Amino acid sequence: MRRVVASLLFLVGLLLKIIEGGGALKFTREDFPQDFVFGAGTSAYQVEGAAAEDGRTPSIWDTFTHSGRMLDKSTGDVAADGYHKYKEDVKLIHDTNLEAYRFSISWPRLIPNGRGPVNPKALEYYNNLINGLVKYGIQIHVTLYHLDLPQALEDEYGGWVSPRIVDDFMAYADVCFREFGDRVSHWTPLVEPNVNAMASYDSGAFPPNHCSYPFGLNCTVGNSTVEPYIVGHNSLLAHASVVRLYREKYQGVQNGVVGANVYTFWCYPFSNSAADIAATQRSMDFMVGWIIHPLVFGDYPEVMKKNAGSRIPSFTKSQSELVKGAFDFLGINHYTSIYVSDNSNNVPKTGLRDFNADMFATFRVTRDDPPAGKFVPTRMQIDPAGLQYMLEYIKEVYGNPPVYIQENGYGQKANDTIHDAERVDYLSGYMGSMLSAIKNGANVKGYFVWSFLDVFEVLAGYQSRYGLYYVDFEDENRTRTPKLSAYWYSNFLKKKLLKNSKRRSKYAAILAEQ
Numbered sequence: 072m073r074r075v076v077a078s079l080l081f082l083v084g085l086l087l088k089i090i091e092g093g094g095a096l097k098f099t100r101e102d103f104p105q106d107f108v109f110g111a112g113t114s115a116y117q118v119e120g121a122a123a124e125d126g127r128t129p130s131i132w133d134t135f136t137h138s139g140r141m142l143d144k145s146t147g148d149v150a151a152d153g154y155h156k157y158k159e160d161v162k163l164i165h166d167t168n169l170e171a172y173r174f175s176i177s178w179p180r181l182i183p184n185g186r187g188p189v190n191p192k193a194l195e196y197y198n199n200l201i202n203g204l205v206k207y208g209i210q211i212h213v214t215l216y217h218l219d220l221p222q223a224l225e226d227e228y229g230g231w232v233s234p235r236i237v238d239d240f241m242a243y244a245d246v247c248f249r250e251f252g253d254r255v256s257h258w259t260p261l262v263e264p265n266v267n268a269m270a271s272y273d274s275g276a277f278p279p280n281h282c283s284y285p286f287g288l289n290c291t292v293g294n295s296t297v298e299p300y301i302v303g304h305n306s307l308l309a310h311a312s313v314v315r316l317y318r319e320k321y322q323g324v325q326n327g328v329v330g331a332n333v334y335t336f337w338c339y340p341f342s343n344s345a346a347d348i349a350a351t352q353r354s355m356d357f358m359v360g361w362i363i364h365p366l367v368f369g370d371y372p373e374v375m376k377k378n379a380g381s382r383i384p385s386f387t388k389s390q391s392e393l394v395k396g397a398f399d400f401l402g403i404n405h406y407t408s409i410y411v412s413d414n415s416n417n418v419p420k421t422g423l424r425d426f427n428a429d430m431f432a433t434f435r436v437t438r439d440d441p442p443a444g445k446f447v448p449t450r451m452q453i454d455p456a457g458l459q460y461m462l463e464y465i466k467e468v469y470g471n472p473p474v475y476i477q478e479n480g481y482g483q484k485a486n487d488t489i490h491d492a493e494r495v496d497y498l499s500g501y502m503g504s505m506l507s508a509i510k511n512g513a514n515v516k517g518y519f520v521w522s523f524l525d526v527f528e529v530l531a532g533y534q535s536r537y538g539l540y541y542v543d544f545e546d547e548n549r550t551r552t553p554k555l556s557a558y559w560y561s562n563f564l565k566k567k568l569l570k571n572s573k574r575r576s577k578y579a580a581i582l583a584e585q
């Protein structure tokens with residue numbers, strides 16, 4: 072307790088310095104539209120733990136982590152123990168003044184082995200979590216699939232590689248809508264289908280580790296030249312089928328909305344050359360257009376069809392009609408920007424190419440870096456302006472649909488990140504950039520910090536922390552401690568609360584007394 076009080080006093084002091092100093096916000100909560108929501112998020116495998124409890128069966132992430140695939144050899148067996156600590160977490164969400172909370176449902180917990188009977192213990196857990204949020208008036212945003220496929224479906228037919236995934240995913244979604252849809256306002260069927268296809272089926276870095284020589288390393292199965300495109304296609308069909316199901320069976324009575332999530336980074340041309348500018352547009356089409364273009368226009372971007380040829384599936388007429396318009400909002404996960412240069416002279420025009428090679432482009436984090444081999448830069452450029460450009464790009468190119476920033480956040484490697492002034496700078500910078508886009512007419516509806524608390528990170532296990540709350544992963548109780556960023560965010564949000572409900576949270580009161 073004393074430690075908490077001491078760090079609290081330190082934090083408040085630091086916070087006041089930040090508010091007075093260079094980190095001063097040039098905007099307030101009131102500058103955002105009244106119906107805009109601010110929140111934070113987590114995902115099932117990353118936060119819940121209780122991996123083998125109450126009937127949950129393994130997902131492909133359990134298999135992956137248990138075969139020692141993470142650099143730090145970690146697993147999500149316990150993670151932040153959210154399964155047992157949800158009551159405390161709901162209270163923290165409330166105390167932080169969050170207006171919305173984003174989490175995902177674990178498919179292998181709700182329907183063990185992926186198909187068949189519903190697990191009553193899982194129903195009880197998610198109902199408790201949802202009812203806790205409802206009690207505090209927090210808007211509920213649910214992702215159905217955050218990379219955690221039931222291992223049983225992977226074993227049975229290869230998961231996302233097979234079109235059989237569509238029916239199983241629909242049956243799972245049907246249970247979620249039926250059981251929870253009366254209280255959930257925003258549904259997102261799939262997280263980052265573009266990253267899922269690339270990281271899991273091209274480089275083989277994520278489970279189920281599919282790749283083929285020379286495009287990935289150490290895979291025993293896969294084909295990097297075709298599987299990413301097949302998985303992307305099956306993902307779009309699964310997404311759109313679930314959207315149709317929701318619209319036909321549930322939306323009329325439940326009044327929620329359903330959207331599509333995509334991972335984005337903003338791309339800058341490495342130079343002003345026409346070739347680099349064209350490569351930058353190609354990269355946007357491959358990375359983002361791959362998912363959004365079919366949803367808006369009913370087909371893949373022309374450049375993808377041209378460069379991937381017969382390796383990218385064609386939409387049949389009925390598939391195109393299914394996919395086109397299958398979203399009420401777009402959700403983007405956005406962390407960073409990259410530089411893109413043309414690589415068309417170094418790419419084999421014949422012979423096998425993977426998704427990366429088909430882009431005819433190479434990426435760099437900064438202008439000084441050598442070209443990155445694969446699409447994910449290992450280092451992050453902090454570039455708030457990139458978010459504004461991304462939002463205005465979506466506005467211009469895709470008809471200004473409603474957009475939620477479903478993930479934006481800052482990872483820190485340091486083992487003491489309670490005093491996370493850098494995260495405050497990052498978040499305030501990106502929020503300001505988002506506000507600039509809104510002022511320029513971008514139809515942005517909400518913003519979610521990744522992550523609400525420190526969790527198991529899919530890229531770095533427990534070596535990277537993104538949370539507003541520090542989780543002590545060495546402590547059996549996984550104690551949560553607010554970081555400076557938690558106080559900062561809660562203080563930013565309190566104005567609306569005070570105005571709307573006269574409700575003062577614990578933190579707002581502490582800050583007000585200073």
Ligand SMILES: *[C@@H]1O[C@H](CO)[C@@H](O)[C@H](O)[C@H]1NC(C)=O
Nearest residue numbers: 140274275276287288289290
């Ligand atoms: C691939 O396997 C080799 C031999 O087991 C190992 O030395 C190497 O680190 C592995 N590479 C990756 C990226 O896992």
Ligand SMILES: *[C@@H]1O[C@H](CO)[C@@H](O)[C@H](O)[C@H]1NC(C)=O
Nearest residue numbers: 283284293294295296297423
């Ligand atoms: C991958 O698929 C392509 C196109 O069907 C084929 O030419 C190639 O031989 C396959 N590669 C592997 C490793 O199976």
Ligand SMILES: *[C@@H]1O[C@H](CO)[C@@H](O)[C@H](O)[C@H]1NC(C)=O
Nearest residue numbers: 483484485486487488533534
């Ligand atoms: C944690 O911080 C201490 C003190 O700065 C340092 O000695 C130690 O190596 C750090 N541990 C990790 C895992 O970063």
Ligand SMILES: *[C@@H]1O[C@H](CO)[C@@H](O)[C@H](O)[C@H]1NC(C)=O
Nearest residue numbers: 072543545546547548549550
């Ligand atoms: C964890 O919580 C239990 C029950 O509240 C308590 O008895 C125990 O001392 C705690 N452990 C630590 C390391 O704080």
